[in-house]
Amino acid sequence: MSTSMSVSVSAAASSSLPPLLARRRSPPASLAPVRSLRSRSRLLSSARTTPVLLPAAAMAAPAPAASSKRDLLIFDAEENLAVALAKYTADLSAKFATERGAFTVVLSGGSLIYALRKLTEAPYLETVDWSKWHVFWVDERVVPKDHEDSNYKLALDGFLSKVPIPAGQVYAINDALSAEGAAEDYETILKQLVKNGVLAMSKTTGFPRFDLQLLGMGPDGHIASLFPGHPLVKENTKWVTHILDSPKPPPQRITFTFPVINSSAYVAMVVTGAGKAGAVQKAISDKKTSDLLPVEMAILDDGEFTWFTDKEAVSMLQN
Numbered sequence: 001m002s003t004s005m006s007v008s009v010s011a012a013a014s015s016s017l018p019p020l021l022a023r024r025r026s027p028p029a030s031l032a033p034v035r036s037l038r039s040r041s042r043l044l045s046s047a048r049t050t051p052v053l054l055p056a057a058a059m060a061a062p063a064p065a066a067s068s069k070r071d072l073l074i075f076d077a078e079e080n081l082a083v084a085l086a087k088y089t090a091d092l093s094a095k096f097a098t099e100r101g102a103f104t105v106v107l108s109g110g111s112l113i114y115a116l117r118k119l120t121e122a123p124y125l126e127t128v129d130w131s132k133w134h135v136f137w138v139d140e141r142v143v144p145k146d147h148e149d150s151n152y153k154l155a156l157d158g159f160l161s162k163v164p165i166p167a168g169q170v171y172a173i174n175d176a177l178s179a180e181g182a183a184e185d186y187e188t189i190l191k192q193l194v195k196n197g198v199l200a201m202s203k204t205t206g207f208p209r210f211d212l213q214l215l216g217m218g219p220d221g222h223i224a225s226l227f228p229g230h231p232l233v234k235e236n237t238k239w240v241t242h243i244l245d246s247p248k249p250p251p252q253r254i255t256f257t258f259p260v261i262n263s264s265a266y267v268a269m270v271v272t273g274a275g276k277a278g279a280v281q282k283a284i285s286d287k288k289t290s291d292l293l294p295v296e297m298a299i300l301d302d303g304e305f306t307w308f309t310d311k312e313a314v315s316m317l318q319n
């Protein structure tokens with residue numbers, strides 16, 4: 001596995017660019033000018049960097065996942081992030097619908113759902129082939145589906161109720177089961193979808209390979225319901241597991257395990273706001289310590305991992 005990292009900063013967000021340059025290149029929503037630094041090591045030794053101006057939409061466009069690749073996209077405003085995330089997702093939808101006849105999309109809860117809002121508008125509402133979508137959750141709280149804490153309800157209200165995905169292709173957890181039962185049931189559903197060809201399998205890891213996982217990260221660096229220091233981060237056999245003592249309420253949840261997250265073809269890690277700057281800084285840093293945050297354990301086996309951030313979320317990176 002080889003890994004590369006490229007960083008794209010919208011001009012208006014880059015404090016190192018002259019104000020005039022930033023003003024002149026003030027981004028129209030879908031073609032925000034960016035400064036592209038080809039690798040993380042070049043970013044850290046900035047004397048060797050050669051700024052290149054590229055359209056953000058081009059940087060966000062999907063490329064074949066020949067090897068593991070990491071990109072950091074930094075937007076000057078959450079609004080522009082949402083525009084680019086919609087295009088990125090729609091492009092991948094078209095790619096996988098053509099290549100596989102299905103598009104398996106994993107949602108998280110939290111702030112991610114609001115960031116998907118542009119997909120429910122023109123042109124995507126009409127141009128995306130929603131009939132190819134199969135929707136899953138990377139984690140879910142073990143509560144009734146109409147409960148305020150339900151990630152399903154959050155997605156239904158903010159996204160799924162606004163787009164024509166066939167109801168039978170939206171895989172909510174069985175909320176009549178215990179946490180353990182719901183996790184087992186969800187894994188059984190995934191295995192059935194592998195058998196009927198909807199869900200791909202990774203040839204190298206032996207775990208399911210989702211086309212796109214749309215993930216968020218908590219201020220503590222947790223992703224899905226995999227929390228810092230919790231033994232579940234080491235689960236390496238199950239596809240879906242359960243937690244009864246989540247440090248973030250509600251305590252009972254089910255979650256994909258790291259082998260499933262890391263077998264994805266594409267991951268978009270959508271992180272905004274100053275409250276997450278510390279975890280972003282640790283995750284992006286080259287200096288790795290033994291106390292890895294869950295977000296640092298998201299390392300794709302063979303895929304493309306793209307950070308979608310705003311300037312607040314990366315505000316500690318220069319330090």
Ligand SMILES: O=C1O[C@H](COP(=O)(O)O)[C@@H](O)[C@H](O)[C@H]1O
Nearest residue numbers: 108109110111112216217218224
């Ligand atoms: O509890 C959860 O938190 C994370 C992060 O949420 P955010 O609101 O800080 O973005 C979320 O990704 C996960 O799905 C959810 O269950």
